[in-house]
Amino acid sequence: MNILRICLFFAGVAFLSATVIPLTDDNIEKTLQDYDIVLINFSAEWCRFSQMLKPIFAEASEKIADDLKSRIAFASVDADKYTAIAQKYHINKYPTLKLVKFGELVKKEYRGQRSADSLAEYVTKILNSAFVQVHSEEDLAAKLDKKKSSIIAYSTGVSKPFEEAVKSAGAFSEDCNLYLGTGEWVEKHTTSGHLFEFYNAREGTRQPFQGDFNNIPQLKEWISSNCVPIIREITFENAEEMTEEGLPFLILFRTVGDTASEKKFSDTVMREIQDQKKSVNCLMADGKQFAHPLHHLGKSEKDLPLVVIDSFRHMYLFKDFKNLDVQGSLRQFVLDLHSGRLHREFHHGPDPNAPPGINADTTAPPSVFEKLKPSDARYTMLNKDELQLRIEQLIEYEEREKTVPLPPPRNPRLQFTSVILLMYSIERNDIQEVERLLKLKNVDINLQNDYGKTALHECCITNKIEFLALLIYYGADVNIGDNDLWTPLHSAAFFGHNDVARILIDESVE
Structure with a gap:
């Protein structure tokens, strides 16, 4: 068609x-x-x-x-x-x-x-989490969240440019708490008129903005450098967003609560690769939650902590976490990625003529986090140029086919496998046809497609609870894994379908 x-x-x-x-x-x-x-x-x-x-x-x-x-x-x-x-x-x-x-x-x-x-x-x-109004220094002290860094704006009167600057700061509300001080007490707090301050929750200190708030780009850069951490926590909830930034991942997989490993990694990143923050994403991950990437590396929880680069093509293992103590080792690991050395050595082994690099594991399995990019089960990824090209190709093909006589069909009827019919009926929301197919003895409810996904996987991806219950009733395996070992519960959790996940858990998912 x-x-x-x-x-x-x-x-x-x-x-x-x-x-x-x-x-x-x-x-x-x-x-x-x-x-x-x-x-x-x-x-x-x-x-x-x-x-x-x-x-x-x-x-x-x-x-x-x-x-x-x-x-x-x-x-x-x-x-x-x-x-x-x-x-x-x-x-x-x-x-x-x-x-x-x-x-x-x-x-x-x-x-x-x-x-x-x-x-x-x-x-x-979002609206309710806008700037919190504070009316005195005591009010600020009472409302200030000591556990999260903040931007504090002090207004000494009506000012359109300062109002625009405050609105610009509002774009960072998910990274920092935002407070707006107004009233006579502000004039006592600042002798230079309107003021922005950054509250550092870790150190408990305040740092004033020294630039011109009329220069919005400069203000945003100051807020970003203070509020957006160089090392972030990656979870299943934010992984999709982080993959879209397009930067390779440098990840510390650790046991949550392992503050010693977190500090060693953080200190090394700050010391050696701050200048690389625009070319690599520095992250921390719960090694228990992300057991799947560890499995691809041949590792498990008992091997934590681990430092890994995921380039969205391959995963490269920093061989020994203790090597972070070696000056320049983490930096060299990142530079070897950018120079292509990690990829070359994965394919061809170490170059005997090159100076020794960081002791990276040359066994590099395919990327796991590449699969967490926006899914074609949730988005249409084609850009307009690609779509237009495909439409033109289809029109050209159809015009050409009009001049070529069709060969006689091999079979009088086109045949579809039961799994194709089942998944197609689910996609069309045809619950009667799904139930009819499930009653047929020759339909394997757990049959997997080329990606290892079953009909139950598809229901969990597309949040179709009514079909989910029907499939489970007819014996669908709730623990079956796809080609990447993801079960239906993994799919439901990743796409945020909590009601589907609860049903699967109630069915005693392993």
Whole structure:
């Protein structure tokens, strides 16, 4: 079937409620100024995931409390029609949900559950976590969270430039707590007028911003350098987002609570590779939670702590954690990745003519974290150029086929395997056909496709609870692993489908 016909079919599946504001080149700037919080759904009419999200997104907009509807807006962009807007916001998959807070784009896009309740709760929480108002030094001391670093803005009066600077700081609300001091006490606190301070939770100290708050890029760089840590914790919840940054991972796998290993790794990173933060992501991971990558390395919890580079092609093991004590060893490990040496030695063995590098393990299994990139079970990853090329190729092929006579069919009827029919029926939400197939004696409910996935895996990925219960009733194996050893529970947990995960746990998942 021509891909254009498929696109037209999905375009008619759902409608967009009037409560969702369609953004255009003409109204986007005004909309972003009129509301404190704007959640934008970038979509394409031909994308089935976009069409699935449309009614959910519209329902979420209706769930916002009446007293907040003047401050929170749900908006949409047809990314194919308004390409300039899509390019400005670096859209490379559909649907993408981005948040604009006080006119500033929040760097982290929404990746949580695609349910109306979750979306409404998310934007409401974001609004409520804006700057905390403080009215005295004592009030600040009482409200200041000593466990999380903060940005404190002191306002000595009405100032449009300072207001814009405060809004810019609001984009970092997930990285730092934000406080806004107003009133006469502020003039006693600062003799130089408006002021920004960074509160360092680890050291318990305050550091003033020495630059010009009218220089927004300079202010943002100062906030980012203080609030965004050079070493972050990677979890299943944020792994997808981190893979999209496109930088290789330098990961410490450790047992949570192993503060000695964390300190050694952190100190070494700060000492040796701070200048590499734009070319590698420095991370820490729970070795128990991420047992799967360790398994690919031939390691387990008993081998922790481990330092690993995942280049999204291969995983390279820093052979001995104790070597972090060797000056320059971690830096050389990272430089050997960038120079291609790790990859060359994996394929050809150590170069006898090269100076000795860091003692990296030359057994490099395929990347595991590459599989945590945005999934084609949740997003359409094609960019417009690729789509246009495919459409043109299909049209050219169909035109050519019109001039070539079709050969006689080998069989009078086209035959499909039972697993294809079963998965196709689940995708079409045809529960009667699924039940009919399951009643047939020749249908293997646990048959796996080329990726090792069963029908139960697909239900867990796409959050189809009604089909899940039916498959389990007819004997689906809840513990079966795919080609990467991921069980249905792994899939449900990764995609944030908590209700599905609970059902699997109740079924005594191993």
